[in-house]
Amino acid sequence: MTAAPEEQPAAHPAQRRTLTVLSIAQALGGLSNGVALGVGSLLVAQVTGREELAGLAATLLTLGGAALAVPLAKLAQRRGRRVSLTTGALLALAGAVTLAVGGALDAPWLVLPGFFVLGGAMAVNLQSRFAATDLSTPQRRGRDLALVVWMTTIGVIVGPNLIGPGDALGVSLGLPSLVGAYVISAAAMAVTAAVLWSSLRPDPLLESRMGVPVEAEAPRLRLAAHPRALAAVLAVAAAHATMVGVMALTPVHLDHAGQALGVIGFTMSAHTAGMYALSPVFGWLTDRVGARATVLAGAGILLLSVLANLLLPVALAPVGLALLGLGWSASTVAGSTLVAAAVEPRLRPALQGRSDLVMGLSGAAAGAAAGPLLGLAGYGGLNLAMLPVIATVAVAAVLATRSARADSVTGATAPTTD
Template sequence: MTAAPAVDVRAAQRRALTVLSAGQALGGLSNGVALGVGSLLVEQVTGDPALAGLAATMLTLGGALLAVPLARLADRRGRRVSLSTGALIALVGALTLVVGGTLGSPWIVLPGFAILGASTAINLQSRFAATDLSQPRHRGRDLSLVVWMTTIGVIIGPNLIPAGDTLGLALGLPHLVGAYLISAATLVLAAILLWAGLRPDPLLTARGLVEAHDRVIPRLRLIQHPRALAAVVTVACAQATMVGIMALTPVHLEHDGHGLTMIGLTMSAHTAGMYALSPVFGWLTDRIGGRSVAIGGAALLVGAVVTALLLGSAMAPVPLALLGLGWSAATVAGSTLVAGAVPADLRPALQGRSDLIMGLSGAAAGALAGPVLGLVGYAGLNLAMLPVIAALVIAAILATRTRDRSA
């Protein structure tokens, strides 16, 4: 692989952060639409509320399965090629959902969500791309800045669902399908932006700064990096908790008699919590350490469970906002620990592995959420997440047993 030519590292990092941030905003809008209406679309085409959680399951599963090949593509060709390719794959997924929803076929809709999962994969990879040229003391800040930019899209996205539905109906599409036209349009813009703007490539530039004799390119074995493994588990537990509760909230609200406006408001509150304060959590991670921030995130997740039990569905935005905040704190802290846990040449492999495990954890939680909701209700679904939150705390402690600058 040819190393990138010498460049002004600070200028290259500023440009990378700008392009990645704009790409995150567009990708977040696509994901906000997909998550906001996904469970309802699956229920519509299958006729079975117990299967509604498969939307989040397939979306996260697709993102997980695509995380490793996209990370390998980044390893070989750089972030620019990997991220723009992921956006085009996600575009195919959005168009597949339009076709499947129009035909009322779950056999097309469910794979469509899996393909659209590429948008999740590139959003996750972008947060690591933000650290390629970071100084270690600013790693949490830069990562969280790109995560924060997702706020713009994910807050706007769910609130565009009614307008997308109106557009789709005007075009002769079935109920809910029109929202995915908006998703497709934003993915086109994201692919163009990432391809044209991510120059110089941050990963290739970072590698060009390392002298050839200093490079270490062993095969990654997580068992040989226990702190990295624990950091990965921290992120995975946060993802499982968030997806497990979030995936069935729209169905819960619909069954309680709420319409798309209330569902959109609740999901906007949730996604705002996920991203709006991420720079604060990034700053705290750099200042007080990933362990403290991750444990604080766990406390917020417990708060989400408690308020969901105490408040009625009319107050659903409150526990869902806390759920998003807890996820944000734990994910920013855990991801920062992942980014600094291994040498630079191993980072793309570890990051891809982390996103794979994170996605599989979320997919499993989403798949189980439907049956759990059917058996024990929404309150029971929330309570079922408490052991996962406890595992998050244990993993965060293990990830930082040996203090270093990334801890």
Template structure:
């Protein structure tokens, strides 16, 4: 069974565009380097915030501000892509992230929280670039291979998130050798990575995939405007992605705290989070293939089922088997996000796609930030088991949204 697109696309070519292979290679390289930058930044972010503020309870602001920065930049970068193409938009996001990394290095050097905290917001450009790169991978895709192409770029993040944290030590040694305070050197590595990303995207992302996809298409008589109320299937696709992300963040964010309270040592906590990260990215090409072969709806529903299995594992397995539940949490997120993002990529007509993709990334980021912010109070009120149970309505929303997003307006031949 082939995947069913969210909109009818009778004019879409079935043969791969000659520039698509080059586009995927460039985006994959940029994605790996961007993931490396994020991995380094997040690895010491909480420590840097605690260091410059002198308050450990504020350490979580690093991840929160980075996520909010990525969400806030999603729509402006999508609008820039709509007007000027992916190359300009993605390069601009990388340059913003470079500025954010340098701001963090400066703020950390002089110990100024007023500089460090906004720096994380600007560094969110790296997250925005990583998110929008997966959509750029679909600009020249055929409907039959859209899931595969998107998932390949997502998978390349694995390299960055694995290698990045391992560069924290060398980066710190580099910074100290240059006379900088501890933790600051890591952001020099992050800055170099984003500088290379900007160079790669600007020089090699030619032809621009979004502009190339418009060749031969009639130019709109008026600037396209997206009203989600007029596109219920697109809105449902956005909800499916956001709900999957909120489920993942809500459980993941407080699992280390739960394990620490349960008396688990740092080695177990680290292994648990590594299992989770591996689940998020390592098998994304499998879910992309599944999206193309059996359909996006089925793959999102598989993701919801895996998330449900993760919740059950967290409820019934002993605490020393936490890596099982967190690996399943990552796998469920991967399936739902890859397939859901594929739905978003095809949910509206081509002129409206960049706008929808930007809004999807915005909602996804805000949903994740909200889930992370509320997970702490929920954990305090009802414990880790209650926190997992609280995710069940979100998992139901994923399944319902996937069904709505793939509902046909009229019967189509198989």
């Protein structure tokens, strides 16, 4: 006699609605970030009068997203995803309004903190991918997470194309040049907050706890006691650091090499497309062939990106940057899936917040270090410096997917390893 096939758990009836709401919010959040970052460096240079400070826009936005990750995760732990994500969207709205006011007043003391608070949009986008897994079955966790990540594509493509109309709108309202973009950004975050508050019902995190005994206080997360979780966090952070480190200085490298602005823009578009366009494919691979294999494939693609940047002529820079985005996508989708399943459910929001914090800080550190590396060793040296970081992605993936029997934590969910 042959054993009957194992019955797959049914999808939660609220999961389709949850994914729809999160996807809409993700697209709007991506649009807000796309508009804000598109003119961020120009706005900082305009209000400060110092071009060398232009990079602070992206740096402060990233740091703001990282700093807000843990408080929003704690809020989710206590009150659920609906309250947490809506709070993040409202903070981002406040940041966009602050930027509009600061730009109108030509006040750097308002503009710079505005970018930090606008990081709430980035924190919401990161937390939304984990919210997509709250009601997932283990067999669909990677695909559900990847779908929400993929929806960012809409925002990052549409957002920069609204810079011109936003500027025209701002000028028609009597605002200075560049400020109108933040009116668009604020409107996008206002709609995001309204959609999340009104439609993210039932709350996916609270719904996932139905039937689970309620404790007076959630246990404290100690990463040292969860080695697989720590490794999963490290894999995601190392992949992100590799991507940011190379991407941040590629436009400068291309400019120094005499490439036209059109080539630079196309190169960055190819990179963005690589980051998001194929994320559903990597989610499917995570569910079908395993998270370990998918993260290792991502590390391999990151390695190919470094080789392309070293060996191909500068005119083919879009190839290397597209590969950089693809490697980041595979590693981040599969690595985030590991994070989502690395500990018992009541510890997941805390772990997810820590992961987003470490991811953001790693990206900010890599971006800050890339400039001196480019100056000392050139673009080739910058790419070579990423090899040990890529190796960290691969090693961490193996450690994060080792047998659950090797983990001292009881009750932790073993991620897919096959």
